[in-house]
Amino acid sequence: MPHGDLPALLALTCRAVMDQIHDHLAADGFADVRPAHGFAFQFLSHRDGATAVELADHLGVTKQAAAQLVDDLEKRGYVERHPHPADRRSRMVSLTARGWQCIDRFMTWSADVESRWATLIGAGQLDQLRGGLLEFVRDASRERQVTLRPVW
Known part of the structure; x- marks a missing residue:
């Protein structure tokens, strides 16, 4: 893969995971x-x-x-x-209680994604990936506050 495509891969990964989780949420009553x-x-x-x-x-x-x-x-x-x-x-x-229930289901499905990823690349590599991403966030936070919000 060419260098410089990592941001696109991160965005695609995020999109794919969110689509999967929202499909599960819909099946769980949060369509x-x-x-x-x-x-x-x-x-x-x-x-x-x-x-x-x-x-x-x-x-x-x-x-x-x-x-x-x-x-x-x-x-x-x-x-x-x-x-x-x-x-x-x-x-x-x-x-509300329904809002917290939705968050709980989201967290359950997020944990399922991480478990699948650990199976795909190994728990050690997943821990390294998490650590690396945290470092990227810390580095970006030096210049401006980084928050989780839509950027589109």
């Missing part, structure tokens, strides 16, 4: 989840809630786009809004 929802779930799963403005900032979208995403997720039963503890003008968004 209404889109890949874009996962970026919001990931952000919300690491905090006790967030405002739409915080979510918009994390996702790199407008406040209006984040509010629409929250509306959609709320209608689907994945998030709920509640009063902000310190700002009466703001509302907090947090995951």
Whole structure:
């Protein structure tokens, strides 16, 4: 393989894995989840809630786009809004039990992918790959904050 194609291979791998996991999620009763929802779930799963403005900032979208995403997720039963503890003008968004169930299924299928990869290339090589990717993220983080969000 030619040098310089590693970023494309990483992107293709990510896409293939996400497609597989979303197929499994659909079979598990989460057919209404889109890949874009996962970026919001990931952000919300690491905090006790967030405002739409915080979510918009994390996702790199407008406040209006984040509010629409929250509306959609709320209608689907994945998030709920509640009063902000310190700002009466703001509302907090947090995951519901259904949102956490979806994350749990996602994590189960992600672990299954890693297990298959360990079978394909060996557990030691998989650990080396993980370590190398972490170093790449650390290196990129020296220049700017690296967050998991859509880049398209």
